[in-house]
Amino acid sequence: MAASLPPSRPRIPGTGLAKGLAVTLRTMTRKTVTAQYPDVQPELPPRSRGVIALFEENCTVCMLCARECPDWCIYIDSHKETVPAAAPGGRERSRNVLDRFAIDFSLCMYCGICIEVCPFDALFWSPEFEYAETDILELTHERDKLREWMWTVPEPPALDPGAEExxxxxxxxxxxxxxxxxxxxxxxxxxxxxxxxxxxxxxxxxxxxx
Known part of the structure; x- marks a missing residue:
C-alpha cells in the first residue's frame, strides 16, 4: 500500500507577487551590479590573466617555453648568426636570431607555465582580453601583436615592507x-x-x- 502524502497547504492568492515585491524592495537601495560593458571598461584585478605579451629583446630562443607548453601552442622559428670577434685576436661566436614567435590562443589554456619557466623575463601576463575573432585561425598572434601587448603590462607591485629581502x-x-x-x-x-x-x-x- 502506497504511503499517503501529507496534506498540502492551501495557496494564498498573491503570495508569489508579494515575495517578488519584497525582493525588489530589498535590492532597490543597493548598488547596481549591471556591467555597462563596453561603454565602461571593467576594473580588473592586478594579477589578471588576459593574453601573453612578448618582450622580444630579452628572448634568446632557448625554446624552454615551447618545450614546457602542455598545449604545444607556441611556435618559434630561428636561425644562427655569426658574430665577429669583439677585439683583434678574439674568437667569433654564434647566436640564435628570432625569426618567428607566435602563440595560438585557441589552444592556450592560460596556465602560465611558459611565463614561469622563461629564465630571461621575455614573457609577461597582460590584462588585455578584447581579442575575440570571428575565425578561429585568426587567434594565432605573431610576435608583432605580442610585442604591442607589452604596453598593457602593468608595473610590478611594490614589495611588502615586512617581506624578506x-x-x-x-x-x-x-x-x-x-x-x-x-x-x-x-x-x-x-x-x-x-x-x-x-x-x-x-x-x-x-x-x-x-
Missing part, C-alpha cells in the same frame, strides 16, 4: 658594502702612509738643520 638584492648589497669597506681601508692606509712620509721628511729636515 630578495637574495639577489641582498647579495648585491653585501658585495657593494665589501667593496666600499675595502676602498675605505685602502684610502685610510694611503692617508696613514702619506702622514708617515710627511713626518719622516720633517724629521729629516730638522736633523739637517742641526
Amino acid at each position: 630578495p637574495k639577489e638584492i641582498a647579495a648585491a648589497r653585501k658585495t657593494a658594502e665589501k667593496l666600499e669597506a675595502q676602498r675605505a681601508k685602502e684610502a685610510q692606509e694611503a692617508q696613514q702612509a702619506q702622514q708617515a712620509q710627511e713626518t719622516q721628511q720633517v724629521q729629516s729636515r730638522e736633523e739637517g738643520e742641526e
Whole structure:
C-alpha cells in the first residue's frame, strides 16, 4: 500500500507577487551590479590573466617555453648568426636570431607555465582580453601583436615592507658594502702612509738643520 502524502497547504492568492515585491524592495537601495560593458571598461584585478605579451629583446630562443607548453601552442622559428670577434685576436661566436614567435590562443589554456619557466623575463601576463575573432585561425598572434601587448603590462607591485629581502638584492648589497669597506681601508692606509712620509721628511729636515 502506497504511503499517503501529507496534506498540502492551501495557496494564498498573491503570495508569489508579494515575495517578488519584497525582493525588489530589498535590492532597490543597493548598488547596481549591471556591467555597462563596453561603454565602461571593467576594473580588473592586478594579477589578471588576459593574453601573453612578448618582450622580444630579452628572448634568446632557448625554446624552454615551447618545450614546457602542455598545449604545444607556441611556435618559434630561428636561425644562427655569426658574430665577429669583439677585439683583434678574439674568437667569433654564434647566436640564435628570432625569426618567428607566435602563440595560438585557441589552444592556450592560460596556465602560465611558459611565463614561469622563461629564465630571461621575455614573457609577461597582460590584462588585455578584447581579442575575440570571428575565425578561429585568426587567434594565432605573431610576435608583432605580442610585442604591442607589452604596453598593457602593468608595473610590478611594490614589495611588502615586512617581506624578506630578495637574495639577489641582498647579495648585491653585501658585495657593494665589501667593496666600499675595502676602498675605505685602502684610502685610510694611503692617508696613514702619506702622514708617515710627511713626518719622516720633517724629521729629516730638522736633523739637517742641526
